[in-house]
Amino acid sequence: MNKLLAALAVTTALFAPSLAMAKTVNISGQMANYQGQAAYLAIYVTDAAGTFQRTLYVGGTNARYYRDMRAWARGVATVGRLDGITGASVGSGRSFSVSVEIADALIDAGYQIRVDSAVENGQVFAATPTIPLAQSSSGQAFTGSGYVAALTVAM
């Protein structure tokens, strides 16, 4: 359906073996109430300084809007590939939930989970909320000031 999805399928296949030392993490979020179309969102991992590591989840399939989520898109551009799961964009007031694999080495090592969100003809929000990628964050709802109102990571 989409070149990116095809690329995603290939990269997932390539990286699957290295997930042996990984943990399944459930990420669930609640969207803010806003006026406008369904929001695009990107959930990704950075180090403490904000340097992009990898993508966990992209909501929204039309790649022409990815550029708007600037912080994340630049990170993807530096890494040169989009790894992670792609799903649908999420509308106002809706919730979403996705399971991702995160390497054990990234947990409790000072990394962060960040969320960028954008709406067509609307605002663009970067890194809100931001959650420490640590066991201690598990199950806690972190509030954000963008289109994603709250995000919970269950490890």
Next chain:
Amino acid sequence: MFRSIHAAFALAASVLVCFMAVTGAVLSVNPATETAAAAGGRASVTVADVAAMAASTHGEVERIVQTASGRVIAYTTAADGTAAAYTIDPATGAATGSYNSGGFFSFFAELHRSLFLGDGGRIVAGLAAAALLILSLSGVVILVRRLGGWRHLFGLARGSSRQRLHVNLARLAVVGMMLSAITGLYMSLVTFGFVGDGSIAFLPFPAGVDGGMPTAITNLAALRDTPLAALRELVFPYPGDTGDVFTLTTSAGVGFVDQATGALLDFIPSSLGQRLYEAIYLLHTGEGAWWLGLVLGTAALMVPVMAVSGIAIWWRRRRGQPRLRNNSRAAAADAVILVGTEGNSTWGFAGALHAGLTAAGRKVHTTTMNGLATTYPRAEHVFVLTSTHGDGAAPSTARQFLARLTHWKGGSPRFTVLGFGDRSFPKFSQYAIEVEAALEAKGWVPFEAMTTIDRQSSQAFERWGSGIGKATGTSLELVHAAEQPRTARLVLEGRVDYGAEVQAPTVVLRLVPGAPSRKRIPGRRIEGAIGRFEPGDLVGILPPGTSVPRYYSLASSSADGIVEICVRKQPGGVCSEFLHGLEPGDTVNAFVKRNPDFRPARGRKPIILIGAGTGIAPLVGFIGGNLRHRPMYLYWGGRDPQSDFLYGPTLAEMQRSSRLTRLVTAFSRVVDGRAYVQDRVREDAAVLRTLMSRGAQIMVCGGRDMAAGVRAAVEEVMAPLGIDVGTLKAGGRYLEDIY
């Protein structure tokens, strides 16, 4: 085939296509409102000016966007992290209002794109675009064939009022519909990744960023060099991050601007795919060309009207198909009926012939001409019933007939051709003539020469049937009324007799509804009984004990509250003798048949009415309704002013009240100055030429010979102007109602 495709897609997708058209029409207004809201006159303003102004007025600007319609929007973030968006005046940077991405048009945009059903809805929207495209293309093919070729594409539409509505709207809107459909389909394909849009999802961050102290925005060279008109989007660097850059998107491409040096880093020009996408986006939405948006929106509004009229046409046509009882197999039949029809009217006659032959004990196989077999082993007689389409072409159910005939292996059957048509068209029964010649060339043997039926005349069909019965040795009784109407009972209120002294007994009959009615207004009462009608429409009369109606032109409209007709007594004419025998208080069974092709054109241009004898009926009706005193000229021919001057006093009154501008009469049985109406046309050549050069319309009503004479006279009179009757007819300026 195109007709079935057109019908199938219309039935399957019309609701969806209408939904998309209506939501699209709502959205089409958006570019115009946006453009009106955008401030104008700022050729010299640069991106640097606007960016600096916005930054100094609104604090932390995240980005500035210029819509295709020229509105400039600044997205800002306050210190506490709350976001806001303003439309700004590019000259001052001042906010002209807050900008909200939601709202009315955003709701309709999403409804139009996905019906709020996500990807499933987007697929449905794409299918609607495909359906509209197929409907438009197949419709154009049908229209071109119907009108007799591309040359006639803008010729006068004919047929029932809904058919003309459908055709006229199609000609107005089809280009817009196709544009919307093609561009919509393309955008759907882009959404689902089948076609690229040339966009770059992940722009690589530029190398060689200076990282030094930011310079004031007004001094950044790359921004100063970009006129506001070219701006699409300017994304500001993250505040406090000296390593970050401005991202500048213009109509030419995307690049980065160093906030310290003002240099343009890594400019990526728009790809061809991206330019194509932008052009198609503009063509679909009208964003950037508001007038185009309104044109497309207007075209879209015609879609629901066309859907309703189209389905009504389809339904009527379908109802016109007869159910054939005892239709034998082709191999077993001793009589074969082949039907060529465009609008199904011929089917009714074929059904009557089928029933008549079956009743006479024949085994009958009836099919379309396209269904011609390679042999009919037992056929003794083959009947070919065909109409002629457009400019002498095959009607839709006969389009493959001549091609199929080349594969014929069945020897030399006996056959006859019955052609249906309208004598007032130049290529009357042309296709039937062609078919007869082709069959003879193939070795078929005519057992009866070709006969033509003018305008579905039941009488002519009956006559043909008795001839055929004799020729085939079958006792054949053919009864077919083109349409079995529901009749109303009318009562004769009064009659005026003329013409007995000159062997042309003629009577003007005034009929009123027979059934009691609670309605007080006479017009309402007659509409309740028989429906609405106007002068020039026909009233069908069923004489007692017959099922074949005779038609008479109406001299009145339903608003007059009466049915008024003018009947000449025909020797041996069942209906005219019946009508002539009526006394006030007697009743008749009647119904109205619309005749929408014989009406004065709208407007104030002069009307030239020409007729003879009872042909005056609709003409006097037109004059009677001429309350706005439009110039109307009447040329009428009778026998003797003392005897058959129909409506004489009425016409004089109409001249006094300025409804009739000029009356010219010709009488053929007077001692001095006997003349026919066409003679008066020739004598009045100068007046007629002046009127025609002012755009006048000619309407002729009466017998066939008179009409032919008038046509020749008008042809002569108009020759110096370089106008011929054919051209006038094609433009709807020469109408005939001939009997």
